[in-house]
Every structure is written in structure tokens, then in C-alpha cells.
Amino acid sequence: MNVFYEESGTFKVGAVLADNTTSLQVEASHGKRSKIKASAVLLRFEMPSLYEFMYQAQQVAADLDTDFLWECCTNSEEFSSHTLAADYFGHSPSPVEVAAIMILLNNSPMYFYKKGQGRYKAAPAEALRAALASQEKKRLEAEQQTRYKQQLSTFTLPEEFRPQLDDLLYKPNKNTIEWKALEAACTATKLSVPKLLEKCGAISSTHDYHFNQFLREHFPEGIDFNLPEVDDIFRDYENLPIAEVAAFSIDDATTTEIDDAFSVTPLALGSFRIGIHIAAPALGITPGSHLDKVAAKRLSTVYLPGQKITMLPEKTIDFYTLSETRLCPAISLYLDVADDFTVTASQSRIEKIRIVANLRHDTLEQQFNEDTLRKNLTNYPFANELSLLWNFSRKMEIFRGKENDLNNEKIDYSFFVEQDRIIIQERRRGSPIDRVVSELMIYANTEWGKQLADAGIAGIYRSQNGGKVKMSLSPAPHQGLGVAQYAWSSSPMRRYIDLINQRQLIALLKDAIPPYSKESDELLISMRDFEQAYSIYSDFQRAMERYWCLRWLLQENIQVTGAQVIKENLVKLDRIPFIVRVSSLPDLLPGTIVKLELSQIDLIECTLNTRFLSKE
Numbered sequence: 001m002n003v004f005y006e007e008s009g010t011f012k013v014g015a016v017l018a019d020n021t022t023s024l025q026v027e028a029s030h031g032k033r034s035k036i037k038a039s040a041v042l043l044r045f046e047m048p049s050l051y052e053f054m055y056q057a058q059q060v061a062a063d064l065d066t067d068f069l070w071e072c073c074t075n076s077e078e079f080s081s082h083t084l085a086a087d088y089f090g091h092s093p094s095p096v097e098v099a100a101i102m103i104l105l106n107n108s109p110m111y112f113y114k115k116g117q118g119r120y121k122a123a124p125a126e127a128l129r130a131a132l133a134s135q136e137k138k139r140l141e142a143e144q145q146t147r148y149k150q151q152l153s154t155f156t157l158p159e160e161f162r163p164q165l166d167d168l169l170y171k172p173n174k175n176t177i178e179w180k181a182l183e184a185a186c187t188a189t190k191l192s193v194p195k196l197l198e199k200c201g202a203i204s205s206t207h208d209y210h211f212n213q214f215l216r217e218h219f220p221e222g223i224d225f226n227l228p229e230v231d232d233i234f235r236d237y238e239n240l241p242i243a244e245v246a247a248f249s250i251d252d253a254t255t256t257e258i259d260d261a262f263s264v265t266p267l268a269l270g271s272f273r274i275g276i277h278i279a280a281p282a283l284g285i286t287p288g289s290h291l292d293k294v295a296a297k298r299l300s301t302v303y304l305p306g307q308k309i310t311m312l313p314e315k316t317i318d319f320y321t322l323s324e325t326r327l328c329p330a331i332s333l334y335l336d337v338a339d340d341f342t343v344t345a346s347q348s349r350i351e352k353i354r355i356v357a358n359l360r361h362d363t364l365e366q367q368f369n370e371d372t373l374r375k376n377l378t379n380y381p382f383a384n385e386l387s388l389l390w391n392f393s394r395k396m397e398i399f400r401g402k403e404n405d406l407n408n409e410k411i412d413y414s415f416f417v418e419q420d421r422i423i424i425q426e427r428r429r430g431s432p433i434d435r436v437v438s439e440l441m442i443y444a445n446t447e448w449g450k451q452l453a454d455a456g457i458a459g460i461y462r463s464q465n466g467g468k469v470k471m472s473l474s475p476a477p478h479q480g481l482g483v484a485q486y487a488w489s490s491s492p493m494r495r496y497i498d499l500i501n502q503r504q505l506i507a508l509l510k511d512a513i514p515p516y517s518k519e520s521d522e523l524l525i526s527m528r529d530f531e532q533a534y535s536i537y538s539d540f541q542r543a544m545e546r547y548w549c550l551r552w553l554l555q556e557n558i559q560v561t562g563a564q565v566i567k568e569n570l571v572k573l574d575r576i577p578f579i580v581r582v583s584s585l586p587d588l589l590p591g592t593i594v595k596l597e598l599s600q601i602d603l604i605e606c607t608l609n610t611r612f613l614s615k616e
Helices: 050-063 066-073 081-089 095-106 125-153 159-170 177-189 193-199 206-218 290-298 314-320 361-367 370-374 383-400 432-454 496-510 521-555
Strands: 002-007 010-019 023-027 033-037 041-045 112-116 119-122 242-251 260-266 272-279 302-304 307-309 326-337 343-360 411-418 421-428 461-465 468-472 560-567 570-573 579-581 593-602 607-615
Touching: 002 023, 002 033, 002 050, 010 033, 010 050, 010 095, 041 095, 050 095, 066 081, 066 095, 066 119, 081 095, 081 119, 095 112, 125 177, 159 177, 159 193, 159 206, 177 193, 193 206, 206 521, 242 272, 242 361, 242 432, 260 343, 260 383, 260 432, 272 383, 272 432, 290 496, 290 521, 302 521, 326 432, 326 496, 343 361, 343 432, 343 496, 361 432, 383 432, 411 521, 421 521, 432 496, 468 521, 496 521, 521 593, 570 593, 579 607
Parallel strands: 242 343
Antiparallel strands: 002 010, 002 041, 010 023, 023 033, 112 119, 242 260, 260 272, 272 326, 302 307, 326 343, 411 421, 461 468, 560 570, 560 593, 570 579, 593 607
């Protein structure tokens, strides 16, 4: 005796070896033995053989008319496959014919709903039409997907992809046929999605690809401000006193957010007064205002070669930036300094400052440098003031225990992009300009942090212990700077933390209630959000500088270059801040100069191949 039975939704046949009423032991045609439930048996038969039975049943099922069978059953409720077989064939059906009917019913779930063992019900007409339409749609989509894959695999971009390129590159919906085709083509070509789309001509600018990827993730609403007109932040500040000093700023040529300026005023007996003047947007940008909410969301200006995404709108920056030949609202820290460059007194004020000059690095550095200081040359603007600031800065370095700071010997790099051409300039970090500006900023941030702490007013501090820098709401030593506390307050147009601290400082100077208390959740949230955003922005800046280094190598057609070993197989290329691993590098000491061959620069992946040539 043989049986035709169902197991896990599949029809099978087997020869009965043992019938135990509720279960059977059967043997398939290929010899495998199985135990099945008696309730799973649909038919019993003697002839033909197992193989022939299934073959004949499938052949008969293939000749059956599914639509005709469905029409025959539309007026019926549930029916058995035996009954349908008898009606269809017009005689008492053979086991093969019944099995054929069952196979067709089971393979046509859109037409027939299974209601039980061997029992079915015809699908309603509307449900069938919908199912057939869905099936047809899937068939057409499958054909479309195949066509897309073929085009992409030959590096041809389907026209239908163009409106979806940003989504496919940065945030794909993986259920679409476009993504499935793209993924299949990537597997076939062994290329990443960006590389394949680049080969298809879909990425016209590798720079824009990286930049837009960053915007899509961190500025999904775009970089335009779209703020309502707010005039109160642009008030005249007529009530502020005008300082009787002539201040000047020192910045690179591209800086528009000029946060700081300096002044030097002679006093009696060889002493003098240094003024550190910081732009004061906190006078107009009130907590909770539209502009404040935007700044709190951006948290910092984003810098990258050739462009930046500012924390504040251009109109606001233009109003508060310390531009020359005008009066600007500012928070000033005045230091009375003796002739031995010791600070004898200090005072903070809210006032208006006259900026007489915006000095720029590229011009000033030719006049104010180690050589001109050594020769005591004073034939350039603000030479005497800068000389006093230089000597004061050196005294403060000694006071902080940083007179031999190795960081002053490091090389910084400036990136300038002009009409898609990159210029990378080396600049030693410890130049007199850098040391004067950084020392005065350290003093201001340290002193104002101390004033907030002494007054019991909440602030956000940066500290360093064991080489690890962190931010907190409590003052703590910053070992790297050699100061007892350090609160960023000197860049309120570029960093939201500075804007917060400036608000607290203004409240202190006005003897008013501070906007933030020590228990303020807003203060803690802003600090944590800032740390995360600042890290993301810094990583992006480094990534784009790496990109532009590769662009420079291509632009200058650099195929062989010198490099310096950092450690193991890690080297830094000459003339640019680009660090790369060289797998072929022999075991050499750090600092060793080597010559490398460069090839296969990839501006999408931001990689290149290197080969060790020789030791210099």
C-alpha cells in the first residue's frame, strides 16, 4: 500500500511499512524512512509506483485550467478536492486525478483558500482581481529590476534613478526595486554603491558627495536659517559706555566671525593696561529666542577647507563681529601690567569698543615674527603694542609652566580653495602671532571662569586630568594648559558653550539673576550635546582635509614623495597633513625619512596606494 500525504505544506508519496492507526511508517522512493501522522494521509493507492504516481499527477495538474476550475467553484462554500475532481473529470476519479486536483489547488493560493485537509474555498472575485493585479505588478517590477541591474552592471545609469540619487547614496529605502537592483549590481561588479554610481556618472563632484553626506546626516533640514525677522538683537546699545582705547584684531584672511580684539594703553611708571575684548552677541540673543534655538541646535560653526557652516546667521555675525572702523558691543577684560609684566589688577566691563584695524595673518606674519622681534624692528603698524603683548605672553607661559611647550614646534596647515584649486600652506604653530593670541585667550577664559566660580554662578568648564579632556559644570584644573580652571568664553559667535558662559558673565557684571542655575537641565543638556556635536564636526573637518590632501596630490601630479615614519608602518607625507599606513615599509625608527611611490588615489573612499622605494 502506498500513500499520498502532506508534510510541511508539501505533497509527498511513500510506501507503507507499518500502519499503527494514528501514525504510519513510510519509505520514500529514494529509500528515506519517515514517521507520519495518519491525519496527514490524503490518498491511498496501490498503483502506479511512487515515482510514476507523482509524475503522472503533476502532468495532469499542468493540463488543468485554473480559471475554469475557479469559475466552477465560485458559488460554492467549502468543497473537497475529491468532489471537485469528480465534477471536473465527469467520473469517479482515480487517485492520480484527485492528487492532480489537490496539486493545482495547493499551487493556486490566490484562486483557492485552503480550509482544511483536502478542503478549499474559491477566492471572492474582488480578492482574486486584487491578487492577480499584485502578482502582475510584482512580475513587472522583477523585469524592471533585472533591466536596472543590467544597465548598472554596464555602468549606465537608468533615467529613473536620477530623482532618487540622494536617497540611494545616503539613506536608501532597501525595499525599493531601485535599491535591490543597485545592490545586485554592486555584488556583480564587486564595487561599493558610491563607486558604482560614480562609474555610472551619477556623482559629478566627489567633494559634493562627501559634503552632502554630512549635511544629510547632521543638517537634514538644510543649512539655511529661515528665521523670522528679529530686530531687537540689532539694537544700538546707546547705553553702553564707549571705551577710550584703540583695539585691533588678529585673524587669518578668511575669518568673518571676529570674536576677539586687543588694546594696549600706557600707564604711569612704565606700566600699561592690556584690553582683551570679546564680541558680545549674548547682549542681544536671549535664551529661548528663535535665534537661540537655532544656535543651540547647531552648537558650533562647522569648518572645512573652502567653506564653513556658521552657528549664527550672516546678518547676526555682521552686526556683532569686531569689524574695523566701527563701534562694537563687547565684554572687555582689562589687565593692569607692571613693567616686569606682572598683572597687578584686573577689571571686566560691558562696553563699546572702537576697532581701528583687523590685522590678518598673511600680512602681519611678515612683519611680526621672531626675526623682527630679535632685531627690535618697529616699522609696522601696532609694533610697540605687539611687542608688549609678546613679552607679556612669554611671562604668562612661564607662569603656567609652559615656556618649553613642545606643541609650539608643531606644524599647522592652512587650506585655501580657489576655483576648485587647493593651496595647502605650512605654518609653524608657535609663531609669535599664535602665542600672543592663544595666551591672551587662555588668560581671559581662565579669569572669567574664576570670576563665575568665585561668585557661585554656574558655568561650563573644560578640564584635563591624565591627558583626558572633559567638560563639566564644576571648575577643575586643566593640566594641559597649567591653569586652575578654564571656561570657554572667547568665541561666542562660533561656539554655543561660549555664548552660554558669556550670558552668565554678563549677569555677573550687571549684578543680575543669571539665566542658568547650577541645577539647570538646560545647562547640562547643552554641554552634553555640544561635546557630541563638536566631536562630529571636528571629525568631518579632518575628513575633508584628508580629501583635499588627495586632491592636492592629483593636482600637483605627485607620484613620488618624501615621508616621515611616525611608528611601525605609519608615515606622514611631506608638505601635507596626510598620514597613511605603508604595508611595504621595512622596520625603521620613528623620524626616519623615506621615499614613497603613490598610486590609485580614490576620492570617493579617500584612499591611495603606497609603495616603499628607499630610505633617505
